[in-house]
Amino acid sequence: MRTLTKITRRGVFALTAAVAGIALTAPAKAEVSFAGQTVEWIIPFSTGGGSDTWARFNAPFLQKHLPGNPDVVVVNEPGGGSTRGTNLFTQRAQPDGLTILGTSGSTQFPYLLGDPRVRYEYQDWEVVMVAPTGGVVYTTPATGVDSIDDIAELQGQRLVYASQGATSLDLVPMLAFDLLGLDVQYVFGFRGRGDGRLTFERGETNIDYQTSSAYLRNVTPLVEAGDAVPLFTWGILDEDGNPARDPTFPDLPIMEEVYEMMHGEPPSGPDYEAYQAFNTAGFAAQKMVFLPEGTSPEIVEAWRQAFRDIFEDPEYQASVEDVLGAYGQVTDGPAEALFRRGTQISSEVRDRVVNMLETEYNVRLGE
Amino acid sequence: MVDVFLSALAEITTLKHMSFLLVGVMLGLMVGVFPGLGGIAGLSLLMPFLYGLDTTSALALLIGLVAVIPTSDTFASVLMGIPGSSASQATVLDGFPLAKQGEAARALSAAFFSSLVGGIIGAIILTGFVLIARPLILAFGSAELFMLSIFGLSMVGVLAGRSLVKGLCACGIGLVIGSIGGAPATGEFRMVMGIDYLYDGIPLVIVGLGLFAVPEIVDLLRRNRPIAADMRLGSGWFAGVRDWWRNWFLSVRCSGLGAVIGAIPGLGGTVVDWIAYGHAVQSTKDNPRFGQGDIRGVIAPESANNAKEGGGLLPTLMFGIPGSGAMAIFLGGMVLLGIQPGPSMVGANLDITYTIIWSLALANVLGAALCIALAIPISRLTLIPFQLLAPFMITVICLAAFQATRILDDLVALLVIGLIGIYMRRFGWPRPALLIGFVMAPQAETYLYQAVQFYGWGFATRPGVLIILAITLISLWIGMKARVDDSAGVAMKQTDPDAPAPSPVAALRRRWPQFAFAAFAMGLFAFAISDAMRQSFLGQVFPLTIASIAAVFGATVLVMLLFSRDAAPVVYDQEEAPENAAEKGVRSLWSGAFWIALLVALTALVGFFLAMLAFFLIYLPVRARTGPVKTLVLTAGAAAFVLALANALNLNFPYGQLQDIVRLPWPLR
Structure with missing residues (x-):
């Protein structure tokens, strides 16, 4: 060669x-070689958060495996619920492979919902890597529920959920609880899921969810002590793009199974489509890495190759689970598939969700 | 238990652990000295070192960094009147007047010694506290947190200065500014006026720098003298240690306060220093000179803010919820190292927890020792003529403000808040009262809404709420008897106390600037009320209530300005103060503000770095009257410093119009 x-x-x-x-x-x-150059990885979130940790974990491996071993630096551009840094990327990034963007569910949601602050277009970009995650919904034994088989007990009870906001990732549990016909009161203004879990532990709320790694770390001890009962997971998408059980929690049903238990048939219809779209954008395709519009196929390929090499790196394999949880990161075809599922939504489904947010939760996106 | 203690002790006393701790301390010192930069900048600086290290060494680095920032940020607070970080805002109130009186070294050494003690006492308290912390933290629900934020707000009573009604009004301004952005209950955006920047609310850093740093710089720029007016450094660090010794009990109490409040997640570390300061004021009987350079006003917040970091560790380790900004960084670092916070930190991993807590104490000792050694040489900065120091300080605060969200709007916001600060200073409106309102607004609103959602209005009868309510009432009662005056160093007005009130027309003619500022505050309240009218019930109830109440106070101020005698506490204009009348060559209030505005305007045109160069090249010959050689040397020095810093922290500078037109290489872009 x-x-x-x-x-x-x-x-x-x-x-x-x-x-x-x-x-x-x-x-x-x-x-393609980036020798002697600096790659800027724009993270539209502040230092110390989940996306920042994810990028900072990956950055040294990229440095090692990108052609020419460029310096890879993480540049935090927080603000506007991650829309500011992402807009900045759209505006300024050159298609030279030296600027990449790391998005999260909170970047996807405003895009899907048509937030007026969004001045970026996912379909213009080249996806090079996707890092999925999962989540588990749990409740307290005080509701009389000992396992998911008692799910019917929850119907008709007044459940309370601590939410970060109706347009945040907490939109997914809202859509799920709606589908399952649970009567949930949402209390807003929480700063993170950790905050919400603390409220659950205090007994102020009685239903909650955590992403997989936080669940394993902080809720499993509660389950063992008999203070929490796991209900179901968000599931993952299998190779054909169908919902399947989460490999981290093979014993827990997914939302679709719970729906079937309660209604005798699998979920369908526009409400389920809405749940699916936001579930994918929020979890299965939660974190994605993009190159800007107009990047040449050679540069995209060089980036994908770097990630292929990283996934083979024994050092990466040894530490990835500790830092990012049990879900591997993917590139190439699977990444493309997740990207499409997580960033496309029919206008009917969008209107339906926006309308629900407006009428039921007083959220006005167009200010 | 004992073996856990011993293994933790053995861990921290190894040479390797100590040396990594020391490196962390040095890095933290460098970051902390620079005003406005805190833990976030520190982590960026630390990241290159963190990789490839084993867990304990990396932890030592992290702890060293986190522990020393609230110690070293005192330099900026005392020497320049710029809050070094949000934890040192209260230190400015008395630390800076002390520096102006030529006692910088004394203030610094008392502060460092207090930090040292605060850090150690914090660690001692935590050693026992760790075992009962989990149930205790769980006892603070939203209702108790709401009551705690009311307790924080009650400190306004202490910090209101001469005129209580102005203090309440200032607090109202703070509450209104603090409720800009997304409403906690509904997420709807309030008072954003279609400006993207306001959607997230105005960052605390901007408000802190605007209220405290900008007015002081502007004031010093009007005069031709150094910060330390009488050109002496004071009797060095022994005096400061003696001061600490005379007030050791105050320091211990504030440390305890800091550790406990720091451990409660949700309140945030930002009020700890104010509560400690308020406590010092309330509990001081003999000869208080708070606001004009009382060493106790330095000892109290500095003891508390170091103890706070220890307290903040508890929710971070046990629940994965950072208790402060620095702890958020610490948490991020821990996750990168593969240490998972959670219940195991008081179970199987208890030894790691103790290693962390005691390393924190040790890092405090190292950090304080280094700072004390540096105190006297660094405090000489106050002897430099201010015209030479000013361009550096203006650059530094702009750079610090820009760290908030990294767009030009940060600088514009700094200028706007700075103007409010300048006039508050001139007309004797207490700036700390505004800051407390600003910090507490989102907390009070969020927790009130959540408490009502969870418990209904019956939340007010929960035992925890009642206990905190009682403490608040006692504190208010004591506070009313000992209020602080923040118009630092200004002699009392020489007015005839028995002179009759002038006619309203004469009063208006003479006091129109004060009247105009009070009217501006009223305008702000009116805007908040009209904006609230357009929101849903949950989005409007808080701003509507506070703005309406504040408007009543504002109207009272206006009426009092019309009808009061000259000697009334509400009537105050620094421009008429005897100090100003006596000093020669004092320039207009606008001259100082002009220079800051110039840098911001230039930045909007050509980006920050080029603007800074131009600013130095214009300012130095015009205002400081330096020769061409000196001008070039100083400009080059500043440029080199800013570049080195930006390079180490991987900063991009604010963009200007120029950068929109052409693509320039770093650092010009």
Whole structure:
């Protein structure tokens, strides 16, 4: 490969200047290298949060596996519920492979809902990696529920849920509880799921969910002590894009199974479509890495290759689960599939959700 | 139990652990000295070192960094009147007047010694507290947290200055500004006027710098003298240690207060220093000079803010909920290291918890020792003529303000809040009261709403709520008897106390600037009320209530300004103070503000770095009258400093119009 390029390059110099102008791009295409340069990884969230930790975990591996071993620095651009940093990326990033964006569910949701602050378009970008996650819904034994088989007990009870806001990731449990016909009172203004879990532990709320790693760390001890009862998970998407049980919690049913237990048939219809769209954007395709619009296929390929190499790196394999939880990160085809499922929504489903937010929760997106 | 203690003790006393701790302390010192930069900048600086380290060494680095920031941020608070970080805001009130009186070294060493003691006492309290912390933290539900935020607000009574009604009005301004942005209950956006920047609310850093740093810089810029007016440094650090010794019990009490309040997640570390300061004021009987350079006003917040970091560790370790900004960073670092916070930290991993707590104490000792050694040389800064220091300070506060959200709007917001601060200072409106209102507004609103949702209005009869209510009432009662005056260093007005009140027309003619500022506050309340009218019930109830109450106080101020005698506490204009009349060559209030505005305007045009160069090249010859060589040397020095800092922290500077047109290489972009 290398000798071939050299020959081409030598040949190029022999040609006339006019031809050289076109042909010079050929060797550059074959050999993408970021040697001596700095890659900026824009994270539209503040330092210390989940997305920041995720990026900072991956950054040194990228440095090791990207061609030319460039410096990879994480640049935090928080604000506007992650819309500010993402807008900035759209506005300023050059398609040279030296600026990438890391998004999260909170970046996808305003886009899907048509928030006026969104000035970015997912479909313009090239997805290079997706990091899925999952989550578990649990309740307290005080509700009279000992396992998911007693789910019917929850119907008709007044359940209380501590929410970060109707347009945050907590939209997914709202849509799920609605589908299941649970009567849940949402109390807003919590700063994170950790905050919500503390409220659950105090007994102020009686239903809650945590992402998988936080669940394993902080709720499993509660379950063992008999203070919490796991109900169901958000599930994952299998290779065909169908909902399947979460491999981290194979014993727990997914929302769809619970629905079937209660109603005798699998969920369908626009409300379920809405749940599916936001569930994918919020969990299965939670964190994604993008290159800006107009990036050449060679550069995209170089980035994907870097991630393929990272996934093979024993050092990565040894530490990924501790830091990011049990879900592997994916690139190529699976990443593309998750990206499409997590960033596309029919306008009917969007209108339905926006309308529900407006009438039931007083959320006005267009200010 | 004993073996857990011993293994933790053995861990921290190893040479390796100590040396990593020391490196962390040094890094934290560098970050903390720079005003406005806190834990977040620290972590960015630390990241390159963190990789490839084993867990204990990396932890030592992190702890060293986190522990020393509330110690070293005192430099900026005392020497420049700029809050070094949100934990040192109260230190400015008395620390800076002390520096102006030429006692910078004394104030610094008392502060560092208090920090040292605070850190150690915090660790001692935590050693026992760790075992009962979980049930205790769980006992603080939303109702109790709401009552605690009311307790925080009650400190306004102490900090209101000469005129209580102005204090309440200032607090109202703070509450209104603090409720800009998304409503906690519904997420609807209040008072944003379609400006993207306001959707998230105005950052605390901006409000702190705008209220305290900008007015002081502007005031100093009007005069031609150094910060320390009488050109002496005071009797060095022994004096400060003696001061601490005379007030050791105050320091111990504030440390305890800091550790406990820091341990309660949700209240945030931002009020700890104010509560400690308020406590010092309330409990001081003999000869208080608070606001004008009382060393107790330095000892109290500095003892509390170091103890607070220890307290903040508890919810971080046990629930994964950071108790303060620095702890958020610590949490991020822990997760990267693969240490999972959770109940196991008081179970199987108790030894790690103790290693962390005691490392914190040790880092406090190291940090305080280094700072004390540096106190006297660094305090010489106050002897430099201020015209030379000013461009550096203006650059520094702009750079610090820009760390808030990293857009130009940060600087514009700084300028606007700065103007409010300048006029509050001039007309004797207490700035701490505004800050407390600002900090407590979102807390009070969120917790009130949540408490009502969870318990109904019956939440008010919960035992925890009643206990905190009783403490608040006692504190208010004591506070009313000992109020602080924040118009630092200004002699009392030389007016005839028996002079009759002027006619309203004459009063208006003479006092129109004060009248105009009070009218501005009224305008703000009216805006808040009209904006609230357009929101849903849950979104409007809080701003509507507070703005209406504040408007009553505002109207009272206006009426009093019309009808009061000259000697009334509500009537105050620094421009008429004897100090100003006596000093020669004092420039207009606007001259100082002009220079800051110039830098902001230039930044909007050509981006921060080029603007800074131009600013130095204009300012130095015009205002400081330096020769061409000195001008170039100082400009180059400042540029090198800013570049080195930006490079280490991987900062991008604010963009200007120029950067929108052409693509420039770093640092010009």
